[in-house]
Amino acid sequence: MTEKKKILIRIGSLRHGGAEKVLVTFLKNLPEDKYEIDLLLNLYSGKYLSEVPDWINILYLNKGEMITTNRIQDIPQKIYRVVYQNLLKAFPQLLYQGILKGKKYDVEFAAIHGMRDEILNSPLKSSKKIVWIHNDLTEVKGYTTDEIRKFFGFDKIMVISEKIKETFLGLAQNKTEEQKIEKIYNPLDTDEILNKAEKPALNYSFDSSLPTFISVGTVFPQKGFDRLLKVHKRLLDEGFKHTIHIVGNGYDFENIKKLKSELGVDNTATMLGFTDNPYPYFKHADFYILSSRYEGFPTVLFEAITLKKNIIATEVSGVKEMLNDGAIGLIVENSEEGIYSGMKKSLENPEYFNRYSENLKEYTMPFSLQNSVDSIMNIIDRL
Structure with missing residues (x-):
């Protein structure tokens, strides 16, 4: 029997957003016998937590609900979370030796664009790295051309629409970078x-x-x-x-x-x-x-x-x-x-x-749940 591919997936939380729903739908349709997956959340919270299959190992940096207010009583916890997450981001070795217990991964996967730096700064130099882009970054504050170009540090850039694909193709500087871009329709049931x-x-x-x-x-x-x-x-x-x-x-x-x-x-x-x-x-x-x-x-x-x-x-x-x-x-x-x-x-x-x-x-959809899941698996398997 071939050894299971070890994968680390990172996302902020499993709150009620489109990217979170799509990620959980994808995980629910993966074969258990092919992969060993650690799902690392910045915050252990969200409506989709209960839908993650039992065989997937959920890890987290902080626990509790998202703090969206600035009430006096919430500020200490809010500050603690930010400082702790920034510390682990600045010194990833602490995270990989601590929470991740020195484990080696074949693939590290940023499930949203906001996890770019966390994955690219991984101390595991031999792992293959994938990012899943769910937004038109040209419309997102702070994403200059130089910032978007940093995504070419990944081995594969998965995009979910033709417009996002065109953005990245327009910024690619050679054939190798162009080949990193893969359009995958979101898996939905x-x-x-x-x-x-x-x-x-x-x-x-x-x-x-x-x-x-x-x-x-x-x-x-x-x-x-x-x-x-x-x-x-x-x-x-x-x-x-x-x-x-x-x-x-x-x-x-x-x-x-x-x-x-x-x-x-x-x-x-x-x-x-x-x-x-x-x-x-x-x-x-x-x-x-x-x-x-x-x-x-x-x-x-x-x-x-x-x-x-x-x-x-x-x-x-x-x-x-x-x-x-x-x-x-x-x-x-x-x-x-x-x-x-x-x-x-x-x-x-x-x-x-x-x-x-x-x-x-x-009208029939030009894509199906199984096609999307198979396409993503294909990318992971080929890396």
Whole structure:
């Protein structure tokens, strides 16, 4: 029997984000007999922890929930976590001899771009190194061309959309660097989405007499929920009755909630918080709206497509690819005005969306869960 490949995977936590969900879906579909995996979290927390298969060894730097406030009582723990993580980042030998007990790995894997330096600074010089890029880094603060070029220190750069691939190809300086870039569609489980959608929408009932919009995602500025609420208010003021439902949690939750109250739309816009099953909410909504300022490859659209929803999406990385160049959903300008025009069109002329519904009936995804998992395994096995 061939020896199992030893792999170290690093990610911040397993909170409620797209990259975290995709990583856990990937791990759930790996064969146990091929790999020996250590999953190292900066923070042992998150809704997806319970879904990690038992055979995967979970390690962590800190335990407890993410601290998103600056309350006096939280500050000492917050400072401790930051100092401790920075110490281990500056002196990786401490981490590898301590928590990782001097173990040698064949492959070290940064599951998000934010783990770049932790993996590239590993004292294990013989291990092969992979990074998984889920965002369009040209839109992420602090990522200059020089910063993005540092990713070529990896043996493989896995990207999740054509736009991200083009960014890296444009920065590659030779054939060797070009060959490091691999586009892999995110592994997502369509059967799970369809099955979960049949369950009841917990603690909530929809008003079926009004057009309903749903948006799902981690609540932080990238997702543009502030823009969505301002457009919602503007349309209400123009006499277009409708409701908005935002599903998700995140460090901007209280700010968005406050904005909702300031705009006076508490009766028509609902913030449902995080749920590990958002699909019944999709099912009951008339439209799915993506209001993001930037993305890598918005996996949430895959979920909306699977559930045959009418879609309105800002033109961010991955959207044209996912919506088949606008054949199965309305792509709008990436601005408040774009979101406004798309939503107004859906309220003024809902029949306009019939064309998308028809195309969706015939549409099959250009990728499958097994294909994606096999592609990633193939990369790991070839290294």
